Amino acid sequence: MHSLVVEGISKRYLVPRPHKSEGTETRLERLRSMFSIPLARDLLGAQEIWALRDVSFEVERGTVLGVIGGNGAGKTTLLKVISKVIAPTSGRIRGYGRVVSLLELGAGFDDEATARENVYMNAAINGVPRAVAAERLNSIIDFADMQNFVDTPVMYFSSGMYLRLAFSVAINMQPSILLADEILAVGDLEFQERCLQKVRDLARETGLTVLFVSHDMEAVSRICNRVIWIKDGQLHRSGEPEDVVTEYQNAAWEMLTAGEKPENKGSAHAGRYGEIVDVKLLSADGREIGSPPKWEDVYVRIRFRTYRAKTQARCAFDLFCKGVLVLRSSQPDLMWVGPDTIYEALVKIPASLLSETNYTINVGVTLIRAEREEHSLVVNRALTFMVYGAEAKETATGKHRMGVIDPTLEWSLERKADVVRA
Amino acid sequence: MSSAPDSTPALNVSGDLWMIEPQQHGVLDRVRELWRYRYLWWYFAAEALKAMYRRTKLGWIWLVIRVTAPVGVSALFFGGVLGVSSNGPPYFLFFSCGMTTWILFERSLLVVTRSLERNRKLVTKVYFPRLILPLSAVAPGLLYLTILLVVICFTVIYYRRLEGVWYITLRPQLLLAFLAILLTLIFTVSVGLWTSVMQARYPDVRQGIRYFMPFWMYVTPIIYPLTIIPEQWRWLIGLNPMASIVEMFKWGTLGYGQLHPTSMTISFVMIGLTMVSGIWFFNSQESTSIDKL
Numbered sequence: 001m002h003s004l005v006v007e008g009i010s011k012r013y014l015v016p017r018p019h020k021s022e023g024t025e026t027r028l029e030r031l032r033s034m035f036s037i038p039l040a041r042d043l044l045g046a047q048e049i050w051a052l053r054d055v056s057f058e059v060e061r062g063t064v065l066g067v068i069g070g071n072g073a074g075k076t077t078l079l080k081v082i083s084k085v086i087a088p089t090s091g092r093i094r095g096y097g098r099v100v101s102l103l104e105l106g107a108g109f110d111d112e113a114t115a116r117e118n119v120y121m122n123a124a125i126n127g128v129p130r131a132v133a134a135e136r137l138n139s140i141i142d143f144a145d146m147q148n149f150v151d152t153p154v155m156y157f158s159s160g161m162y163l164r165l166a167f168s169v170a171i172n173m174q175p176s177i178l179l180a181d182e183i184l185a186v187g188d189l190e191f192q193e194r195c196l197q198k199v200r201d202l203a204r205e206t207g208l209t210v211l212f213v214s215h216d217m218e219a220v221s222r223i224c225n226r227v228i229w230i231k232d233g234q235l236h237r238s239g240e241p242e243d244v245v246t247e248y249q250n251a252a253w254e255m256l257t258a259g260e261k262p263e264n265k266g267s268a269h270a271g272r273y274g275e276i277v278d279v280k281l282l283s284a285d286g287r288e289i290g291s292p293p294k295w296e297d298v299y300v301r302i303r304f305r306t307y308r309a310k311t312q313a314r315c316a317f318d319l320f321c322k323g324v325l326v327l328r329s330s331q332p333d334l335m336w337v338g339p340d341t342i343y344e345a346l347v348k349i350p351a352s353l354l355s356e357t358n359y360t361i362n363v364g365v366t367l368i369r370a371e372r373e374e375h376s377l378v379v380n381r382a383l384t385f386m387v388y389g390a391e392a393k394e395t396a397t398g399k400h401r402m403g404v405i406d407p408t409l410e411w412s413l414e415r416k417a418d419v420v421r422a
Numbered sequence: 423m424s425s426a427p428d429s430t431p432a433l434n435v436s437g438d439l440w441m442i443e444p445q446q447h448g449v450l451d452r453v454r455e456l457w458r459y460r461y462l463w464w465y466f467a468a469e470a471l472k473a474m475y476r477r478t479k480l481g482w483i484w485l486v487i488r489v490t491a492p493v494g495v496s497a498l499f500f501g502g503v504l505g506v507s508s509n510g511p512p513y514f515l516f517f518s519c520g521m522t523t524w525i526l527f528e529r530s531l532l533v534v535t536r537s538l539e540r541n542r543k544l545v546t547k548v549y550f551p552r553l554i555l556p557l558s559a560v561a562p563g564l565l566y567l568t569i570l571l572v573v574i575c576f577t578v579i580y581y582r583r584l585e586g587v588w589y590i591t592l593r594p595q596l597l598l599a600f601l602a603i604l605l606t607l608i609f610t611v612s613v614g615l616w617t618s619v620m621q622a623r624y625p626d627v628r629q630g631i632r633y634f635m636p637f638w639m640y641v642t643p644i645i646y647p648l649t650i651i652p653e654q655w656r657w658l659i660g661l662n663p664m665a666s667i668v669e670m671f672k673w674g675t676l677g678y679g680q681l682h683p684t685s686m687t688i689s690f691v692m693i694g695l696t697m698v699s700g701i702w703f704f705n706s707q708e709s710t711s712i713d714k715l
Contacts, residue, residue, distance in 0.1 A: 087709035107547030124461035
């Protein structure tokens with residue numbers, strides 16, 4: 001049985017044609033735009049933007065549907081159309097039961113009101129009478145774990161507490177369909193885990209259908225039964241989480257690296273004493289590679305050029321995963337370098353250290369001249385790559401939540417003593 | 423985890439089937455929905471009231487000042503200094519009775535107009551029937567009206583003491599005064615249905631209304647009695663529904679006033695037209711306007 005059927009939904013926005021960007025227009029043009037006939041730009045220069053174009057899909061009851069896609073792809077628009085916040089330009093959506101949305105943290109919350117009042121207000125927004133909300137107040141507060149803050153104005157809440165309250169209210173409104181847009185990214189890990197678990201339980205037990213928008217691919221592939229990928233307002237792919245997520249990540253990786261040279265990134269890659277020429281990822285046999293396999297050593301090669309004599313250099317890099325600094329490593333000592341020379345620093349990241357996920361590397365080269373003047377060259381996001389694992393291993397351990405690194409650790413299990421049971 | 427839809431227990435909520443389509447729902451559906459969301463009315467009404475004196479030190483006292491000060495000063499100016507005649511009752515009483523429905527209209531209309539815009543954050547993030555916003559935005563106006571009615575009561579008692587005359591007595595005509603208030607509410611919301619949606623698109627609307635309102639007040643017989651208008655042109659005043667409403671209120675309370683059948687009919691038709699067209703306009707334009715908020 002379907003709980004949500006989306007048929008050919010399109011959404012068009014008419015936006016005024018933008019002015020020439022600031023600075024490029026001449027003084028005369030600026031003057032003219034100041035005294036242009038009001039409304040004319042609105043009426044004549046409207047520009048069509050299709051936020052969604054002919055999106056169709058069906059969701060079975062009890063499904064946790066992941067919605068993924070880049071920024072501005074139309075994921076949020078889709079959720080807003082389903083929650084009736086905005087009307088579609090064409091198409092039709094049919095569904096069963098109450099739709100509760102968690103579109104933005106704090107939407108539908110009044111900062112000056114207490115947690116208790118906000119529960120009632122949110123209930124009212126969802127069409128739930130005050131009496132019913134009062135009955136559920138305890139379970140809402142319990143799940144949000146804020147028994148001591150019931151009568152505290154929510155403006156004193158941390159964003160994590162906000163989220164806990166919002167989520168707890170949402171699932172206690174007895175929704176048939178829950179729309180969650182990215183907001184689970186706010187809470188602490190423990191609560192996130194609890195939310196995801198709750199979502200899964202409700203999906204299984206009561207047939208709750210969840211549309212879960214997230215950029216956290218790991219969470220998506222863990223809790224979703226199905227994933228749709230929205231790209232440029234269109235349904236690009238739909239299917240098993242693993243397939244879609246993998247394809248999405250590959251595409252995202254290609255986009256990030258395609259045509260982007262470190263030279264063009266605007267970071268301080270060139271300075272008074274030298275410049276960073278390029279940064280590459282190499283395999284053990286010296287080939288340039290895009291995504292390394294987990295079981296092989298991988299090298300980061302930093303090439304830089306010096307301008308001046310009497311200079312010392314030291315290279316370093318930061319490894320990021322999901323915005324977290326995983327590690328920072330630098331050459332142990334400063335090295336003397338000659339003028340007008342290209343140097344190449346090579347650093348090995350050992351096999352079986354990284355997790356099967358996306359990483360970003362920032363590179364820095366510190367140049368010190370005459371042991372006094374220090375100058376740093378930096379290339380942010382010099383490399384973005386995904387580590388892939390062996391198929392066999394994945395099926396052996398099953399789907400599991402990965403950390404930012406996944407080193408192969410040595411385990412042992414020994415028999416120590418017998419226990420005599422009474 | 424594969425979903426096995428047939429083995430899952432039934433939904434524990436009323437499994438209403440709903441549908442979202444580009445074309446808007448009918449008016450009847452809207453009314454039903456309004457009732458389902460009735461708990462929200464109070465919330466938005468309370469919000470609108472709180473917004474009136476938020477962050478002021480005098481708090482609710484401001485409400486009283488904002489009603490009594492303009493009414494008192496204007497009455498003193500027109501009645502005392504300029505010597506406008508009321509053709510009967512004391513000028514202050516005449517003026518404040520004229521101001522009741524007008525204050526309800528004027529103060530509410532500005533709040534109603536801004537109701538969608540003010541709640542932008544909510545409107546663009548969560549769904550609820552938007553119609554609740556203009557409807558509950560009349561709350562501040564109603565409060566002003568109540569304050570003014572209290573002031574009128576005290577004035578009547580004062581004149582009883584002073585002159586020994588009850589200028590307003592409990593009689594069946596008083597019901598007309600309530601009808602006048604009801605009509606004002608309907609008219610205010612009807613006009614507001616237009617202006618609130620327009621305001622969402624063009625913030626100029628609020629400015630326009632603010633400067634237009636004094637002129638509207640001058641063509642409404644509040645400062646002056648209707649009798650100063652020549653007899654043969656008096657029916658024209660019916661084109662301004664507020665004029666008929668104000669006259670109706672004064673006739674109901676003070677017993678002075680002109681209930682001109684032709685102009686009354688014209689006014690009722692005008693109010694009806696504004697209401698029907700307002701509902702139609704709001705219903706059809708509300709969602710596209712919200713895109714622009």
